[in-house]
Amino acid sequence: MYTLYEFATSGNCYKLRLTMSLLGIEYSRKQIDITKGESRTPEFLRINPNGRVPVLETPDHRYLPESNAALWYLAMGSKLMPDDKFEQAQAMQWMCFEQYSHEPFIATSRYWMHVLNQADEYQAQLMEKRPKGYEALDVMEKHLSRHNFFVGSQLSVADIALYAYTHVAHEGGFDLSAYSAIKKWFERIEQTNHYISIDQ
Amino acid sequence: MYTLYEFATSGNCYKLRLTMSLLGIEYSRKQIDITKGESRTPEFLRINPNGRVPVLETPDHRYLPESNAALWYLAMGSKLMPDDKFEQAQAMQWMCFEQYSHEPFIATSRYWMHVLNQADEYQAQLMEKRPKGYEALDVMEKHLSRHNFFVGSQLSVADIALYAYTHVAHEGGFDLSAYSAIKKWFERIEQTNHYISIDQ
Incomplete structure (x- = not known):
């Protein structure tokens, strides 16, 4: 199952929740409170050295930062990605x-x-x-x-x-x-x- | 042949020249002087409503703004695009x-x-x-x-x-x-x- 590291009210994180809902992809959510510096801890910087959410963790435990890159990855080959x-x-x-x-x-x-x-x-x-x-x-x-x-x-x-x-x-x-x-x-x-x- | 609308010293425009050189793609160049407002003329805004260079014109006369999108397009299926x-x-x-x-x-x-x-x-x-x-x-x-x-x-x-x-x-x-x-x-x-x- 995918895991979404997110700050829920962020539109960048919402992009991925909306995409996974539209595509019927199951995932769990981990809240990272960016207003409390939780995206800049040593632990989180190992997941994303750029210190930002969202990060998408794939079912085989690889990490993908950048909302639009994760959105692109989830949508590859789906109805949300143009064929042409x-x-x-x-x-x-x-x-x-x-x-x-x-x-x-x-x-x-x-x-x-x-x-x-x-x-x-x-x-x-x-x-x-x-x-x-x-x-x-x-x-x-x-x-x-x-x-x-x-x-x-x-x-x-x-x-x-x-x-x-x-x-x-x-x-x-x-x-x-x-x-x-x-x-x-x-x-x-x-x-x-x-x-x-x-x-x- | 491709046409590159560019401001030559811009790194964003250079991305596309470097890519086309590495891939052996021929193209012509049209200079747009952004310091003189040439990317905001009515004529240029028809090519890119966001008023920025570079814009890549394909051999069949379609226009693609945004350096990284044009770079992606040129590289699809080439040695510069990962297979995985x-x-x-x-x-x-x-x-x-x-x-x-x-x-x-x-x-x-x-x-x-x-x-x-x-x-x-x-x-x-x-x-x-x-x-x-x-x-x-x-x-x-x-x-x-x-x-x-x-x-x-x-x-x-x-x-x-x-x-x-x-x-x-x-x-x-x-x-x-x-x-x-x-x-x-x-x-x-x-x-x-x-x-x-x-x-x-």
Whole structure:
């Protein structure tokens, strides 16, 4: 059985729970409280020298850090991975976009506001992150105004990677009311069989 | 033939030139001067709505943004892509590490100092980036002190992704003199047949 080392409210960790639910993969969960430094202990650094969650432990006890790499591994050969090689590369393109142009702004804002509950303390940093977060949302809205999903015509790893923090962007102070294509895409994902929410 | 839309001195663009050289893939180059806003023109935004280089245009005129996604696409099925699925996921893990924990600190510092030549103007930001850049180098050094390459026993996409900005980290103010394992890994890469340097 797989083991997920996670901080449950993290969108990066939720990506893997959602994927395993959609694919019917069983796993156990180990909580690592990043606010208490539990991802930087000598013991955890042996699992992931980069000191971050999630880490996926495979049934044969190999460790895979980085949410999008673990998501990719779980989805290989499944309905969540496009068959076509160019579409696989497009899925990876959107996952790179998520990690570089989306997560550092939207997820980080949510972490300060929602996880640490320190919006006042981080006010200056939040204001700095906001325009780039909206830029990422604009890129997504533009794509989703012409497509039902990010790659091809069905749900894939790219949608899961981007959904994780976008659907809770309001917890980082982002107003999604004008993003109608994004909101319709939320509904399509949430209607999928075996969908689970971030608090499950 | 492939076309590479690039800003030549960018490590992200060099990843693709190095890969195509190692694999014997022919391509033409189109220069996009990001310091003059050429990646944000309406014409370029049609190619990549996220307004960044590189973009790889395939022989059948499809566009693939994001350096690591294009690198992955070029390498699929080649000697630069591990055969084993877990090792493929490990390669992706290191590429995610590069984009999230390495590039925003080391490449950004190099951009301010070496490309814009504005070390004084960006002094405060450079000081902020430095510790996290060294953290990434420490993670690499630790891995390379026990392994010749990042995944398996031979050069892969993971090494190319990480080599691109690490070997020019000194241009971003990082002192690599204490990183002996990283320097030996540079030599292994530079001795590979059909290796080209970043200024080629």
